[in-house]
Amino acid sequence: MHMMYFTEQPMAAYDSQAGLDYGATALTFSNKHFDPNEGSRLYNEYLEEYVLAEECGVDGIMLNEHHNAPFCMQARTNMFAAILAAATKRVKIVILGNPLPLTENPVQLAEELAMIDMISKGRLVSGFVRGGGQEQLANGVNPAYNRERFMEAHDLVQKTWTVPGPFRWEGTHYQQRVVNPWAIPMQKPYPRVWIPGVLSKETIIWTAQQRYPYIALNTSIEATKAIRETYNQAARDVGYEAGSENFGYLIRVHVQDTEEKALQNARQFMWMQGEFTGLANPVWANPAGYFSPSGRRAFVEFSVGRTTNPRGRMTFEEQVASTMIIAGTPDQVIERLKYLVQHTRPGIMAVWANDGCVSKEDRRRCIQLLCGEVMPAVKAYATSLGLKDPWEANAPVHLRYSTDIPTAKVAAE
């Protein structure tokens, strides 16, 4: 099993009361509440903590990006990935992911990722996402073409990485007349691509069709099982049987030497009032055209306050009870994670360990216990269950490189 460390890189040093007074902590919540001196301190602390995680034995560092909000300071995931490519030696640098629809130039994105792959000496995992609705609005990108842009940008990046240039791309959303970047990835045929997601069925099916691992972002055990069923069926439809190497799971975990302290810090997972992406108008998270039309009716009712969030909104205690947040001493956390692994059977596990206003000292202690004690035990348990990550399973990077599907092999040639 591949286990990685994740944090949203919270801009914890803002006046949370100002967010409550304004009624939103996303998109239009003014950046006058951002303090760049505190930002400088936090960026550097977070970088030091990634290096610490490597020293303590973690397999990978997971990175992401968000915009116009205090819950995540990372505005360009490739920037931290590039820094970590030089500042670390061993860990995988796992970008989950670059929001493809936000780019106007997928070729340059492919070029940047190739540079990260080379500088890190082949340690890049290049995930891609659609990006949340707020990310489209924060970047002026049309949400109604989000999925089309995601698909087309992916295909252009994939071609840029695998087909010698120069070639021409005359697509619907992207047109580039001379595609011939000199930076191409070190890993062949190209760096592994993992796709994180929450609930969109279309994305799960597309991911299975590519044979990319799907990383479920802190979904309930039941929802995770449903995701796997959807993925498994889509995989069978294109001719392969999905295994643990096709599934990842992100879980919020906080570890300390005492249960009391762990629980106290774990409450910081609720620092955005329990919303991952901060308090927001529902139409920011789901602008018209962004969401699946099948969910339209339920969404419009929720958006004007006539129904509760279809995704639910659980209290901290409910989330701890249902294993959506795990907090405790190393032994307690290992036991809960084993339970989770037993029921979700992933080959990849991302641990979101620090959020909100956890002190620097406690963040570092959490990383030490997590990477040094918890992860080895969970990995040993996963091995005993036969759960392999994509490297252990020698999984193809994409369906077209499958050796167990005769037609796919022909297609790749």
Add this chain to the structure above:
Amino acid sequence: MSLNWTETTHDIAGLKLHMARAGQGSPVLVLHHDTGTPDRLPFYDSLAANYDVLIPHHPGWGKSQRPEWMRSPRDIAALYAWLLADLGLSAVSLIGLGFGGWIAGEMASQAPTAYRKLVVVAPMGIKPPEGDIADQAIVSYIDYPRSGFHTQDAFQAIYGDVSTDQLEAWDIAREMSFRTAWKPYMCNQTLPHLLGGVRAPALVIWGDDDRIVPISAAEAWAAALPHAKTETIAACGHFAEMEKPAETAALCTAFIA
């Protein structure tokens, strides 16, 4: 006089286009807002008392089929020119409401001699010299149309407590607005340069309390159109035909006569 509204479907550009029609006399094509339109309005009845009134649903809005390929109101304009040709109508007058006013402007700019009279009511389509066109993407489905009324009583009279069907229709309308007018938002930078050829007399109507399209844009429209006059309706928001139907209809009817 009782009006007999008929509803028909027309095959245009591979799409099923919905249209309501009533009245007799000189033909008038009414182009609705970005938020779509209720099927019946007192404003429509007032027009139909004097004219042959045609009210299509924009492609992708209301009961008209969505064109996946459509990218701008200029495409919608071409589609309506096609519809009028199929109907065998000439010397048609255009009344464009808000977003529909932008479409009317595109139609007139593409065929300077084709239309008899042009009325635009608080049209989008030209970047206002002062202020910005309100961004519907960051407000709720109800708050956006609400902001287009000077008084909430007028909003309530039309939409009541807002049904779920209406919310869904607004979401679909919003999606079509994004698909056709996302960037630059709700305007065409070339349109003001192309309206100068329009031969039809034009009337630019604006509510004096328009919080969706700043009234500063009225000057830009009047400057771009060679034969234009401007009228302002007092105590009126963006949706003049719904908030002040009698005044708006009287101005349109007198002008088109």
